[in-house]
Amino acid sequence: MHDSRAVPFVCPIDHGVLEAHGDWLVCVQCAQRYPVVGGKPVLLNEANSVFRIADYTGGNAYGGASAYGTAGDGSRGLKRLYHRIVYTLSESGAGPAAPFSASDAVAAVQAADPDAQILIIGAGETSYAGNITYTDVAFGKNVRCIADAHDLPFADGSFDLVVACAVLEHVADPARCVAEMWRVLKSDGRAYAETPFLQPVHMREYDFTRFTFLGHRRLFRFFDQIEAGISSGPGMSIAFVLRTTLANSTEHRALGAVLHLAGLVLSYPLRLLDHIFTRSNGAYDSASAHYFFGQKRETAIPDRDILQFYRGA
Numbered sequence: 001m002h003d004s005r006a007v008p009f010v011c012p013i014d015h016g017v018l019e020a021h022g023d024w025l026v027c028v029q030c031a032q033r034y035p036v037v038g039g040k041p042v043l044l045n046e047a048n049s050v051f052r053i054a055d056y057t058g059g060n061a062y063g064g065a066s067a068y069g070t071a072g073d074g075s076r077g078l079k080r081l082y083h084r085i086v087y088t089l090s091e092s093g094a095g096p097a098a099p100f101s102a103s104d105a106v107a108a109v110q111a112a113d114p115d116a117q118i119l120i121i122g123a124g125e126t127s128y129a130g131n132i133t134y135t136d137v138a139f140g141k142n143v144r145c146i147a148d149a150h151d152l153p154f155a156d157g158s159f160d161l162v163v164a165c166a167v168l169e170h171v172a173d174p175a176r177c178v179a180e181m182w183r184v185l186k187s188d189g190r191a192y193a194e195t196p197f198l199q200p201v202h203m204r205e206y207d208f209t210r211f212t213f214l215g216h217r218r219l220f221r222f223f224d225q226i227e228a229g230i231s232s233g234p235g236m237s238i239a240f241v242l243r244t245t246l247a248n249s250t251e252h253r254a255l256g257a258v259l260h261l262a263g264l265v266l267s268y269p270l271r272l273l274d275h276i277f278t279r280s281n282g283a284y285d286s287a288s289a290h291y292f293f294g295q296k297r298e299t300a301i302p303d304r305d306i307l308q309f310y311r312g313a
């Protein structure tokens with residue numbers, strides 16, 4: 001029988017039970033009140049977050065990655081055409097497909113248990129079939145609640161899989177966020193993450209950290225590795241730096257837009273070269289992003305033992 005029960009929310013501060021009171025959820029332990037906006041609770045522990053609950057009730061909600069796609073593009077005419085071209089060029093899969101992706105992680109966990117409970121943090125417009133809970137710091141289509149990865153509003157041991165793609169570079173404290181992923185996972189639960197290594201700053205002030213392949217492995221030292229590798233290669237690293245440098249080389253907006261487009265076109269062949277670059281292990285030393293898929297373990301892998309996971313030239 002298909003089990004489609006949604007994992008209940010708890011207080012992000014103390015994991016207390018939440019009771020509905022009109023348009024609010026109230027913690028029975030600490031009495032903190034969380035507003036429900038358009039059916040989506042805003043479950044932030046403000047003490048640990050760069051976001052404020054009032055931003056979401058006052059119409060100043062963070063747009064996040066949701067504002068990046070074309071769905072929310074309100075522009076018209078030439079401007080709209082420009083946005084479409086830039087978006088298509090930016091997102092087209094010029095390089096080789098990653099050997100293992102978030103959808104592979106979801107499929108692997110659902111193959112073992114079709115009713116697996118899966119949490120997608122920083123979900124944006126992501127969509128999968130099954131028992132999926134989507135959270136983000138922006139109101140996305142499928143987002144069940146506003147949650148900050150530093151304090152997930154779920155009880156310990158709630159999920160079979162937690163996915164965080166292009167999230168851990170945007171959080172102030174990545175180790176804290178991975179500890180939260182670990183906490184909300186069942187004892188045999190799994191985590192999947194894709195995180196940049198060589199990429200310029202994106203999403204402005206909401207961008208804090210980059211990881212080498214080994215640094216990313218260490219971040220998940222409370223997990224046994226199942227799969228790990230390059231999700232985006234060195235060609236993409238060069239392409240991303242080239243187009244960002246060009247676009248940002250002027251304060252003039254219109255010229256910057258032209259240079260951004262020029263950078264995307266000029267750097268496109270570099271991305272194609274990843275079909276060659278990513279064949280060698282040396283690609284790990286200059287990849288644009290890595291992925292990690294692992295299973296929760298009780299103790300940390302000692303740092304000395306992390307070294308054996310190095311891949312590179």
Ligand SMILES: [Zn+2]
Nearest residue numbers: 011016027030
């Ligand atoms: Zn509470």
